[in-house]
Amino acid sequence: MTKSFITKIVILFISAITFAQAEKEVEPPFHIKTVTFDQNGQNAIPIFGLNDSFQLQFDDLFGNEANYYYEITHYNYDWKPSDLTRNEYLRGFDGLRIQDYTNSLNTLQLFSHYNLTLPNKNTCLLYTSDAADE
Numbered sequence: 009m010t011k012s013f014i015t016k017i018v019i020l021f022i023s024a025i026t027f028a029q030a031e032k033e034v035e036p037p038f039h040i041k042t043v044t045f046d047q048n049g050q051n052a053i054p055i056f057g058l059n060d061s062f063q064l065q066f067d068d069l070f071g072n073e074a075n076y077y078y079e080i081t082h083y084n085y086d087w088k089p090s091d092l093t094r095n096e097y098l099r100g101f102d103g104l105r106i107q108d109y110t111n112s113l114n115t116l117q118l119f120s121h122y123n124l125t126l127p128n129k130n131t132c133l134l135y136t137s138d139a140a141d142e
Contacts, residue, residue, distance in 0.1 A: 071118030
């Protein structure tokens with residue numbers, strides 16, 4: 009009986025290890041700082057209505073006018089990628105270069121400040137997720 013119990017415990021631990029999904033957190037680049045979402049000129053929590061305009065802003069401490077591109081992916085309420093096609097939640101294009109940036113002037117640390125406004129002339133969001141979606 010003890011041997012059977014130990015076997016069951018070992019199988020339980022092996023199955024837990026086998027089926028566990030390890031989330032790997034990716035470290036952000038050290039040269040990207042001050043990432044903010046702004047709405048109406050004020051910092052905002054990144055929860056917006058479907059037609060609300062907002063800005064994503066960040067600083068690149070390399071200050072070399074690097075090319076950054078944005079991609080929009082739709083997720084369900086539980087942060088799993090949805091089954092929607094890109095045409096169902098996005099009108100226009102993503103994967104475009106962020107062209108609105110300025111370089112620092114008269115600062116000790118060189119940096120480039122990037123600003124992405126959504127929706128814009130190339131990208132418009134059509135659909136948002138809520139707790140009722142599956």
